[in-house]
Amino acid sequence: MSNYYYNDGRGRSAQQRNGGSRSSGKSAAGRPASSGGGRGRQRKKKKNPVGLLLLLVLLLTVGIVAGVNYVKAQKETQAQQQLAQEAQQKADQEDALLSQQTIYEGVTLNGISLAGMTREQAAQAVESALGLEEHALMLTYGEQRFAVPLMAGTDLSSVLDQAYQVGRDGTREENLATIERIKTENVDFTVEAGYSLPDMTELLESCAAAIDSAPVNATVTGFNAKEASFTYAEGKNGISLDKDATLAAAQAAVDAGNLDADVEVKVTEVAPELDQQTLKSKFKKLATFTTTTTSNSNRNTNIRLCSTAINGAVVQPGEEFSVNATTGKRSAEKGYKDAAVIKNGVYVQEPGGGVCQVSSTLFNAVVRAGLKITERHNHTIVSSYVPIGEDAAIDYPNKDFKFVNNSEGPIAIVMSFDESGKKLKATVYGIPILEEGVTLDLTSEVTETIPVPSPTYTEDPTLAYGEEVTVTTGLEGKKVTTYLITQKDGKQVSKERLHTSSYPKRTPVIATNTKGGVIIPEEGGGGTDTSAPDTGLPDESQGSNGGGDFVIPEE
Numbered sequence: 001m002s003n004y005y006y007n008d009g010r011g012r013s014a015q016q017r018n019g020g021s022r023s024s025g026k027s028a029a030g031r032p033a034s035s036g037g038g039r040g041r042q043r044k045k046k047k048n049p050v051g052l053l054l055l056l057v058l059l060l061t062v063g064i065v066a067g068v069n070y071v072k073a074q075k076e077t078q079a080q081q082q083l084a085q086e087a088q089q090k091a092d093q094e095d096a097l098l099s100q101q102t103i104y105e106g107v108t109l110n111g112i113s114l115a116g117m118t119r120e121q122a123a124q125a126v127e128s129a130l131g132l133e134e135h136a137l138m139l140t141y142g143e144q145r146f147a148v149p150l151m152a153g154t155d156l157s158s159v160l161d162q163a164y165q166v167g168r169d170g171t172r173e174e175n176l177a178t179i180e181r182i183k184t185e186n187v188d189f190t191v192e193a194g195y196s197l198p199d200m201t202e203l204l205e206s207c208a209a210a211i212d213s214a215p216v217n218a219t220v221t222g223f224n225a226k227e228a229s230f231t232y233a234e235g236k237n238g239i240s241l242d243k244d245a246t247l248a249a250a251q252a253a254v255d256a257g258n259l260d261a262d263v264e265v266k267v268t269e270v271a272p273e274l275d276q277q278t279l280k281s282k283f284k285k286l287a288t289f290t291t292t293t294t295s296n297s298n299r300n301t302n303i304r305l306c307s308t309a310i311n312g313a314v315v316q317p318g319e320e321f322s323v324n325a326t327t328g329k330r331s332a333e334k335g336y337k338d339a340a341v342i343k344n345g346v347y348v349q350e351p352g353g354g355v356c357q358v359s360s361t362l363f364n365a366v367v368r369a370g371l372k373i374t375e376r377h378n379h380t381i382v383s384s385y386v387p388i389g390e391d392a393a394i395d396y397p398n399k400d401f402k403f404v405n406n407s408e409g410p411i412a413i414v415m416s417f418d419e420s421g422k423k424l425k426a427t428v429y430g431i432p433i434l435e436e437g438v439t440l441d442l443t444s445e446v447t448e449t450i451p452v453p454s455p456t457y458t459e460d461p462t463l464a465y466g467e468e469v470t471v472t473t474g475l476e477g478k479k480v481t482t483y484l485i486t487q488k489d490g491k492q493v494s495k496e497r498l499h500t501s502s503y504p505k506r507t508p509v510i511a512t513n514t515k516g517g518v519i520i521p522e523e524g525g526g527g528t529d530t531s532a533p534d535t536g537l538p539d540e541s542q543g544s545n546g547g548g549d550f551v552i553p554e555e
Contacts, residue, residue: 094176104167106182109159109189119160126156130193135259137250139203141211141267148203148250150195150259159191195259200247207265208241217274220283223412225312228429230283230412235272242266282409286369287440288427291361291385293419298337299354300419305335306355307415307424310362314412315405320374321413323359324400330355341395342381346472356393357385357424358415359401363392365426366403367484367498368440370433371411375402378501381475389444389480389501407433441485442498450477455508463513474508 103122105115112129114122132152139146166187167179215238222231245266253261293300309327330336330352339353356379364386367373376392377399383391392401405411411430417423434440452474463469480501486494 094172097179098168098172098175103164104179104182106179106184106186107163107166107189108186109163110191111188114163119164122160122163123156126160126191127154130154130191132193135195137197137253137260138262139207139246139250139265140262141207141265144210146203146207146210146265148200148263149198150254151198152193153196154191154193156191159189163187163189195254197247197250197254200243200250204241204243204246207246208243211239211241211265211267213239215270215272217272218276218279220279220314220410223312223314223429225412225414228285228414228427230280230410230429232276232280234276235274237272238270239267240270242268279409282431283429284432286411286428286430286432287365288425289361289364289368290423290425291357291364293354293357293385293417293422293424295422296339296354299339300417301335301337302330302339302352302354303358303424304417304419306330306352306358307417310358310413311415312412314410316410317405317408320402320404322375322400322402323362323394324396327355327396329396342379352396356383356391358426359394360386360391361424362413362415362426363401364390364442365428367442369411369428369430370407370440371428372404372406373402373498374404375400376499377401378480378503380504381506382478382503387442387444388446388478388503389482389499390442391501405430407431435488437489439487441487442482443485443495444480444482444501446478447481447500448477448479450479450505452476453505453507455510457510457512459513459515460511461513461515463511465513465516468510468512470508471511472506472509475503475506477505478503 102116102118103114105113107114109122109126110129112125114125117125134152135150137148137150139148166182167175169175170178216236218235219233220230221233223229224231246263249263249266253259253263293303306327310323313321313326315321328334332338332351336351336355337353338349338351340347341350341353342348343350360383363373363376377394378389379391379393382388393399394401407430409431411428414425414427414429416425416427418425455474457468458471460469480503482498482501484496484498485492486496
């Protein structure tokens with residue numbers, strides 16, 4: 001079968017020409033069968049070029065619109081992004097502006113622009129412009145002057161704080177608006193220079209050290225032994241710097257603008273604790289003691305010289321008094337006479353004999369005044385003018401009588417000697433050591449007695465054969481304890497041992513002639529005087545001993 005066909009259906013099979021099975025109602029090409037039952041041919045529709053053109057125009061318009069819209073959307077997006085970027089940049093700039101640590105543009109202080117300055121830089125700029133001068137007050141007291149350099153100062157610090165806060169005290173929007181506004185509407189602050197005192201503590205201490213003077217109490221200047229009274233010097237007021245008043249005066253000068261003024265230092269007078277009247281009222285007679293002397297002229301001369309040397313002596317508090325230091329050596333050159341002194345346990349004649357009565361009398365007065373005894377010695381032979389154990393032997397320079405003034409003021413000694421009445425008196429004046437109503441006294445007890453040794457005999461050819469003459473009487477030895485008795489309102493409250501004394505025994509010496517014969521004096525004589533020499537002491541104290549137990553004399 002030929003594969004070539006005609007357009008009118010020729011060359012096709014009958015089936016093909018008839019469109020195949022009738023039941024389908026369509027042609028092989030899928031077209032509907034002819035309802036006319038004709039030859040089965042169909043007319044071909046012609047294409048519409050206008051429609052196609054319209055379609056193309058429509059499609060083109062839609063594309064153009066879509067493109068325009070896309071471009072527009074892109075531009076809008078870009079514009080929004082640009083606006084957002086600009087807004088962010090603006091916000092960043094504003095943040096940077098708000099967070100900067102310098103003063104904003106438009107803020108001035110005393111006409112000086114502080115724009116872009118830190119507070120420290122602003123302070124330097126303003127201080128330099130102020131040009132503060134140096135000023136100093138002068139504190140004066142008499143010829144003394146003390147300079148007080150003033151401190152130049154302002155309220156700059158607080159004003160700078162205010163200047164810095166401009167544009168920082170409101171909300172974000174308020175602060176930004178303020179920062180923008182002050183660029184054209186400046187905010188100006190004003191600072192004025194001023195002066196103030198420095199710390200005055202050390203300066204006032206220096207002033208006080210130079211100006212202050214301590215008050216001087218009334219003092220004892222001496223003692224009038226004749227009137228038995230002290231002489232006094234009046235006290236003197238002291239000066240003390242009044243620091244508060246001086247500081248107030250200096251501040252007043254600064255406040256008044258007197259920056260180079262002389263300011264007089266303020267002081268107060270300080271009265272002494274002890275004026276003359278008060279001091280005088282404190283002194284009283286502390287104690288007195290009297291002994292009886294003999295009628296021996298030389299001995300009394302020595303007592304008078306020694307007591308005169310001591311009379312009127314003033315002993316300051318804490319000072320030690322010494323009889324030997326006060327009288328010096330008691331020699332013939334000073335007018336002392338030969339009188340009996342104890343030497344090697346026997347009486348011999350030497351200058352100054354009898355002065356032990358002066359030291360013993362003084363000892364008894366001093367101890368009853370409550371003063372502290374520092375040196376005291378007993379004799380080797382019991383004295384008759386004071387109770388046993390209550391003597392005070394002296395011998396220059398070996399033995400001395402000393403005491404310390406343990407009172408709170410000076411003490412004075414008055415020694416008076418009534419030669420006609422044979423009375424020697426020692427009196428102590430000063431500020432009482434003892435409480436009111438308290439008195440002191442002495443009592444002594446013999447604690448041991450040593451018997452008189454057997455006599456010693458010496459040959460004396462001037463005596464008749466078998467005759468015996470006592471040259472030195474023997475004495476018992478004694479050991480004595482002396483007590484200090486304290487009484488309160490006449491009643492004993494204590495008894496304390498003060499010291500002990502030891503008085504050695506003395507061997508009697510008897511002269512005799514056991515060999516016979518008589519020595520005839522070369523010149524006529526009236527016999528031999530065997531009586532003991534006049535020692536100026538009571539009879540029971542006279543005698544001599546060659547025992548040689550002691551080598552230190554006792555005047």
